[in-house]
Amino acid sequence: MTTRVRFAPSPTGYLHIGSARTALFNYLYAKNVGGKFLLRIEDTDLARSTDESTQSILQGLAWLGFAPDEEIIYQSNNADKHRAAALKLLEEGKAYRDFTPKEDIGDKNIKQAIADKARQNQGVKNMRDNEYRDLSKAESDAKAEAGEPFAIRLKVPETGKTVFEDAVYGLLERDYSETEDLVLLRSDASPLYNLSVVCDDIEMEITDVIRGQDHLTNTHKQILIYEALGEKPPKFAHLPLILAPGGKKLSKRIHGEIVSMTTYRDAGFLAAAFRNFLALLGWSAGEEQEIYTLEELIEKFSLDRIHQSNATFNFDANNPKRWTDDKAIWMNAEYIRTMNLQELLPFVKTELKSAKLWRDEYEDDDKIWFEKTVDLIRERFFNLKDFSTQGRAYFSEDFDFDQAAIDKNLKKFPDLQTWLPELAERFAPMEDFTHDAIHETVGKFVEEKGTKFGVIMNGARALLTGLAVGPSMLAVFETLGKEKSILRLKSQIAWNL
RNA sequence: GGUCGAUUCGUCUAGGGGUCUAGGACACCGCCCUUUCACGGCGGCGACACGGGUUCAAAUCCCGUAUCGACUACCA
Numbered sequence: 001m002t003t004r005v006r007f008a009p010s011p012t013g014y015l016h017i018g019s020a021r022t023a024l025f026n027y028l029y030a031k032n033v034g035g036k037f038l039l040r041i042e043d044t045d046l047a048r049s050t051d052e053s054t055q056s057i058l059q060g061l062a063w064l065g066f067a068p069d070e071e072i073i074y075q076s077n078n079a080d081k082h083r084a085a086a087l088k089l090l091e092e093g094k095a096y097r098d099f100t101p102k103e104d105i106g107d108k109n110i111k112q113a114i115a116d117k118a119r120q121n122q123g124v125k126n127m128r129d130n131e132y133r134d135l136s137k138a139e140s141d142a143k144a145e146a147g148e149p150f151a152i153r154l155k156v157p158e159t160g161k162t163v164f165e166d167a168v169y170g171l172l173e174r175d176y177s178e179t180e181d182l183v184l185l186r187s188d189a190s191p192l193y194n195l196s197v198v199c200d201d202i203e204m205e206i207t208d209v210i211r212g213q214d215h216l217t218n219t220h221k222q223i224l225i226y227e228a229l230g231e232k233p234p235k236f237a238h239l240p241l242i243l244a245p246g247g248k249k250l251s252k253r254i255h256g257e258i259v260s261m262t263t264y265r266d267a268g269f270l271a272a273a274f275r276n277f278l279a280l281l282g283w284s285a286g287e288e289q290e291i292y293t294l295e296e297l298i299e300k301f302s303l304d305r306i307h308q309s310n311a312t313f314n315f316d317a318n319n320p321k322r323w324t325d326d327k328a329i330w331m332n333a334e335y336i337r338t339m340n341l342q343e344l345l346p347f348v349k350t351e352l353k354s355a356k357l358w359r360d361e362y363e364d365d366d367k368i369w370f371e372k373t374v375d376l377i378r379e380r381f382f383n384l385k386d387f388s389t390q391g392r393a394y395f396s397e398d399f400d401f402d403q404a405a406i407d408k409n410l411k412k413f414p415d416l417q418t419w420l421p422e423l424a425e426r427f428a429p430m431e432d433f434t435h436d437a438i439h440e441t442v443g444k445f446v447e448e449k450g451t452k453f454g455v456i457m458n459g460a461r462a463l464l465t466g467l468a469v470g471p472s473m474l475a476v477f478e479t480l481g482k483e484k485s486i487l488r489l490k491s492q493i494a495w496n497l
Numbered sequence: 498g499g500u501c502g503a504u505u506c507g508u509c510u511a512g513g514g515g516u517c518u519a520g521g522a523c524a525c526c527g528c529c530c531u532u533u534c535a536c537g538g539c540g541g542c543g544a545c546a547c548g549g550g551u552u553c554a555a556a557u558c559c560c561g562u563a564u565c566g567a568c569u570a571c572c573a
Contacts, residue, residue, distance in 0.1 A: 119498040457532035469534035
């Protein structure tokens with residue numbers, strides 16, 4: 001039997017970082033064993049599901065490169081089948097109609113209300129204690145025919161326990177007494193989550209369910225449904241959760257954009273880098289290597305090397321430099337400066353295009369220059385955005401000057417206001433404007449003026465790039481070329497800032 | 498409250514009774530390189546939650562405690 005796994009998000013928001021990691025693990029596992037990776041949109045919560053969310057999730061998955069191997073399943077399309085399954089269980093006496101009026105838990109603080117209720121019921125309420133559980137079929141049918149509203153609940157056996165072997169957590173048990181007679185069908189006849197999941201997983205012939213450990217108790221409930229339905233449950237693997245700093249739940253509401261995949265795409269992350277980072281959150285190959293290609297991840301992935309403890313996604317909302325996890329930022333930078341240049345180029349092109357800095361010559365007459373320049377400046381970049389911000393001076397005459405660079409490297413040495421234009425004059429007659437020749441010219445100039453190499457170079461850097469940091473100035477002169485170097489050395493704009 | 502799960506440097510992690518004076522990565526700090534630096538090189542700081550067992554030997558096994566998390570819905 002071929003392995004079939006599924007990623008089953010509910011479209012109530014953008015693709016969450018934890019969901020993305022679940023999708024990644026499902027994907028890696030499927031590919032590792034030569035199985036299929038499927039996608040199911042769990043849009044049964046009509047009130048919260050939106051088409052916009054679905055699109056956002058699909059985009060996020062596409063960005064990460066996880067294409068489903070079969071057509072996408074929309075759970076809401078299967079409601080009839082789920083309903084039929086519940087009715088079948090009712091017919092077989094494995095479920096019963098509950099005529100208890102629907103309870104209205106207040107809309108806010110639902111979690112709290114549920115916990116409070118559970119506390120109150122503690123010790124006084126038996127999970128099997130429902131006056132309609134053992135109603136005779138005739139009575140139940142009569143009430144239903146009379147039009148009394150009812151929900152259908154699963155008849156969980158009085159004694160026993162659910163047991164399953166989790167690929168990550170090992171043998172897990174839960175006594176039936178801890179599990180309520182869960183509702184399968186609402187009084188409006190719409191199916192509930194656990195029923196829908198089980199029915200769809202059966203229909204999709206899912207062999208391995210890999211999901212967050214927040215589903216651990218659901219798994220016990222779902223096994224009960226599998227058993228009632230006379231089906232064999234799939235294998236389960238529960239993943240540790242990704243938490244916010246302080247060990248709190250990482251939530252969309254509290255932590256905002258940081259949990260959304262689109263944020264990373266828009267911030268100039270390479271999907272490959274982020275994927276790599278995600279893979280190492282809760283899993284490791286048990287070796288010191290940390291940078292992996294997708295192929296390597298697929299090859300090395302295994303469920304038994306997934307952790308059992310939750311991971312903290314570290315960031316500091318108040319510090320722009322650490323707006324997201326340090327290691328993710330580092331990994332993206334690592335990818336940018338070490339990946340194959342030809343693979344990086346298309347991303348740089350896209351970035352420059354969106355910043356209106358792109359010129360078609362970069363792929364034609366100026367191809368060699370462009371590649372050399374990208375290769376030069378990527379050394380110190382952290383994300384794709386840097387090519388159009390920090391790197392702007394390499395692609396446009398219209399760039400900003402960093403005030404600190406001006407003050408520290410230019411204005412602090414007033415002589416530079418005449419020296420730099422003078423240096424430009426020395427450049428003018430040069431025929432060979434390359435590294436060594438420039439070095440020689442600047443060297444002589446420095447000697448003449450009785451100053452230091454650094455003073456000239458740092459001042460020139462401020463003028464030519466607007467920044468205090470960057471690659472070797474000799475390389476900058478060379479890549480910018482004689483004309484631009486002269487023009488910018490002579491420019492007085494920065495002196496007036 | 499109950500059930501279940503987890504607990505190694507600030508963070509991600511290696512570790513599965515002796516090789517652990519606990520290894521790596523990120524971050525941080527210092528030095529070097531250098532015309533600058535966010536590159537690179539070298540080094541430093543820094544952890545087995547606590548208490549009991551078991552054992553010749555425990556980060557590793559067992560039991561308690563603490564802490565954290567999930568779940569506890571006619572949400573998904």
